[in-house]
Amino acid sequence: MKSFTKITGTVAPMDRANVDTDMIIPKQFLKSIKRTGFGKNLFDELRYLDEGKPDQDCTGRPLNPDFPLNQARYQGASVLLARKNFGCGSSREHAPWALDDYGFRCVIAPSFADIFYNNCFKNGLLPLVLEEAVVEQLFAEMYASEGYQLTVDLQRQQVETPSGQVFAFDIDEFRKHCLINGLDDIGLTLEQADAIRAYESERRQSAPWLFDAVKP
Amino acid sequence: MAARTLYDKLWDAHLVQQREDGSALIYIDRHIVHEVTSPQAFEGLRLAGRKPWRVDSVLATPDHNVPTTVKERASGVAGIEDPVSLIQVKTLDDNCDEFGIVEYKINDRRQGIVHVVGPESGACLPGMTIVCGDSHTATNGALGALAHGIGTSEVEHVLATQCLVAKKMKNMLVEVTGRLGEGVTAKDVVLAIIGKIGTAGGTGYAIEFAGEVFRAMSMEGRMTVCNMAIEAGARAGMVAVDDTTIDYVKGRLYAPQGELWDRAVEAWRDLTSDEGAHFDTVVTLKGEDILPQVSWGTSPEMVVGVNDCVPEPALEVDAVKREGMERALEYMGLKAGQPIGDIKLDRVFIGSCTNSRIEDIRAAAAVVKGRKKAESVKQAMVVPGSGLVKAQAEAEGLDKIFIEAGFEWREPGCSMCLAMNADKLGAGEHCASTSNRNFEGRQGYGGRTHLVSPAMAAAAGIAGHFVDVREFVR
Numbered sequence: 001m002k003s004f005t006k007i008t009g010t011v012a013p014m015d016r017a018n019v020d021t022d023m024i025i026p027k028q029f030l031k032s033i034k035r036t037g038f039g040k041n042l043f044d045e046l047r048y049l050d051e052g053k054p055d056q057d058c059t060g061r062p063l064n065p066d067f068p069l070n071q072a073r074y075q076g077a078s079v080l081l082a083r084k085n086f087g088c089g090s091s092r093e094h095a096p097w098a099l100d101d102y103g104f105r106c107v108i109a110p111s112f113a114d115i116f117y118n119n120c121f122k123n124g125l126l127p128l129v130l131e132e133a134v135v136e137q138l139f140a141e142m143y144a145s146e147g148y149q150l151t152v153d154l155q156r157q158q159v160e161t162p163s164g165q166v167f168a169f170d171i172d173e174f175r176k177h178c179l180i181n182g183l184d185d186i187g188l189t190l191e192q193a194d195a196i197r198a199y200e201s202e203r204r205q206s207a208p209w210l211f212d213a214v215k216p
Numbered sequence: 217m218a219a220r221t222l223y224d225k226l227w228d229a230h231l232v233q234q235r236e237d238g239s240a241l242i243y244i245d246r247h248i249v250h251e252v253t254s255p256q257a258f259e260g261l262r263l264a265g266r267k268p269w270r271v272d273s274v275l276a277t278p279d280h281n282v283p284t285t286v287k288e289r290a291s292g293v294a295g296i297e298d299p300v301s302l303i304q305v306k307t308l309d310d311n312c313d314e315f316g317i318v319e320y321k322i323n324d325r326r327q328g329i330v331h332v333v334g335p336e337s338g339a340c341l342p343g344m345t346i347v348c349g350d351s352h353t354a355t356n357g358a359l360g361a362l363a364h365g366i367g368t369s370e371v372e373h374v375l376a377t378q379c380l381v382a383k384k385m386k387n388m389l390v391e392v393t394g395r396l397g398e399g400v401t402a403k404d405v406v407l408a409i410i411g412k413i414g415t416a417g418g419t420g421y422a423i424e425f426a427g428e429v430f431r432a433m434s435m436e437g438r439m440t441v442c443n444m445a446i447e448a449g450a451r452a453g454m455v456a457v458d459d460t461t462i463d464y465v466k467g468r469l470y471a472p473q474g475e476l477w478d479r480a481v482e483a484w485r486d487l488t489s490d491e492g493a494h495f496d497t498v499v500t501l502k503g504e505d506i507l508p509q510v511s512w513g514t515s516p517e518m519v520v521g522v523n524d525c526v527p528e529p530a531l532e533v534d535a536v537k538r539e540g541m542e543r544a545l546e547y548m549g550l551k552a553g554q555p556i557g558d559i560k561l562d563r564v565f566i567g568s569c570t571n572s573r574i575e576d577i578r579a580a581a582a583v584v585k586g587r588k589k590a591e592s593v594k595q596a597m598v599v600p601g602s603g604l605v606k607a608q609a610e611a612e613g614l615d616k617i618f619i620e621a622g623f624e625w626r627e628p629g630c631s632m633c634l635a636m637n638a639d640k641l642g643a644g645e646h647c648a649s650t651s652n653r654n655f656e657g658r659q660g661y662g663g664r665t666h667l668v669s670p671a672m673a674a675a676a677g678i679a680g681h682f683v684d685v686r687e688f689v690r
């Protein structure tokens with residue numbers, strides 16, 4: 001997994017509450033059996049004026065000029081600023097894959113839906129929770145100044161604005177550790193294989209019906 | 217020991233290792249797999265040279281992409297017309313064959329929507345931890361199990377380790393007291409709950425649904441409610457075990473038998489919250505207050521009673537919410553203050569993991585019987601949740617009732633719930649749908665979804681617009 005330590009990047013807005021994963025990446029693109037290539041269809045229904053098809057070349061499609069990601073000032077953005085309950089709806093990991101593939105490394109919002117939040121960490125994408133008032137302030141500053149950038153420092157758990165104002169954020173120690181070191185969860189869990197086996201053999205005694213095989 | 221909630225008990229029983237920072241390794245008893253969220257997980261296993269930890273704990277079936285017409289289903293996987301869908305279903309077959317996972321393939325009579333197949337086959341049992349790469353896995357919580365959706369990386373993680381890295385959620389109790397009125401169903405109950413607590417109301421919680429209304433509810437109804445826990449923001453919803461649960465499980469394909477059954481039942485009897493157990497949040501609704509619900513907007517919390525009107529954004533004080541409402545009205549092509557009964561329907565969809573079990577099909581058939589679909593409704597389709605539901609409905613003659621009324625009777629799958637196959641809404645079309653999500657574009661690009669119960673959807677299909685099913689059947 002990609003590691004995340006500290007980035008400084010242009011901020012783009014997704015200025016509405018309850019952005020669901022259908023909106024982040026519509027279902028027709030879920031038919032892919034790959035993990036990559038979703039960036040061009042990120043926010044497809046908002047970004048383009050026509051209906052997107054899987055495996056389509058998007059270069060000639062009509063763009064929605066009102067959508068921020070289509071505007072010159074937000075090109076190359078790596079930080080997405082969003083509203084409450086970002087990533088609600090389906091569990092599709094294609095949502096963080098699409099954000100990552102587009103070039104985002106961090107999403108800032110007052111709150112996230114649980115599964116999406118989890119999925120981000122598995123993909124080197126940092127979902128960062130800041131208070132609603134702070135997010136409001138960042139939106140205002142971003143709209144007011146073109147090329148607005150934020151510095152996100154995971155090690156020190158802080159976000160810094162261009163004027164030097166600093167906001168601290170919370171994050172689980174374990175997740176932080178994995179993200180900073182780009183660690184693969186599975187490898188870490190398999191280090192505990194003995195504990196898993198011990199649990200299993202105890203349960204096989206106390207609740208054997210849980211271990212009946214699924215048969216064809 | 218201190219009094220524990222049902223969720224506390226399920227969590228404690230599956231805890232393999234607690235880490236200092238609050239995260240934990242929990243053991244997963246059952247893993248259900250479908251074609252959309254698994255290919256990258258199997259690919260990951262292959263690349264790392266890993267094998268499934270306990271391959272016989274996994275059950276797979278394709279559902280999202282499968283066509284639902286008899287014609288397209290006739291020649292199995294090879295008959296899927298959409299080449300991209302075909303590859304995805306084929307990839308699931310190949311992966312299951314390669315890793316030795318039991319799969320109910322496309323034309324197996326047990327194939328169906330994962331969340332219908334799990335409980336129906338007895339693969340999902342009370343007291344289990346159950347995961348699937350699909351947010352509606354919460355459905356299985358109706359069995360008194362800890363069931364939730366996971367992402368694809370977690371699918372790979374559970375395949376490889378039989379465990380999930382998780383953090384304990386908070387406990388929420390949603391209590392519905394008293395009794396439901398005639399014609400009010402489980403779907404109306406859960407929509408009313410979401411209308412009350414909002415789509416983020418349950419974020420960070422595991423919800424237990426309790427109270428007389430749930431005690432009196434069938435297993436199918438409880439599944440409908442737990443299914444939509446995720447629309448209330450909660451990863452998991454659950455209902456305590458009682459006789460209804462045990463009667464439902466008895467005799468199912470993978471349910472324990474003989475002496476093991478007795479031992480299991482004894483253990484399952486304890487799957488209830490202890491008297492005095494602590495809940496971080498308690499929400500109470502009165503069963504008598506709940507009316508048949510219809511969603512008017514693009515979020516499941518945007519619901520009202522069938523006899524109400526589309527709400528006025530101008531009356532909303534929260535600015536972000538107000539904007540959301542305005543945007544929803546524009547997308548839905550509705551006006552503030554318009555009576556719900558005035559909304560005309562272009563299509564009707566009865567199906568999805570929320571409402572495609574036998575009881576749902578029966579409820580819809582009872583409304584449709586002897587009546588005809590409105591001319592103005594272009595299509596009304598009924599999509600059973602599994603091959604076994606379909607067979608049961610046909611044995612009861614329900615398919616004929618629908619066909620005589622001008623409704624289509626389809627092959628099992630997710631179908632128009634998310635329109636990954638050929639079943640979709642056209643732009644601007646209004647659909648009375650028994651599914652769980654009314655997001656923009658969910659049922660087709662530009663499509664407009666109204667979430668309702670099966671009986672309400674059936675009545676709307678006959679009338680051509682929303683009607684109060686309680687009046688309608690009289």
Ligand code: SF4
Pocket residue numbers: 279280329330331350352568569570629630633634651652
């Ligand atoms: S029926 Fe709909 S909600 Fe249920 S699993 Fe299928 S796509 Fe998801």
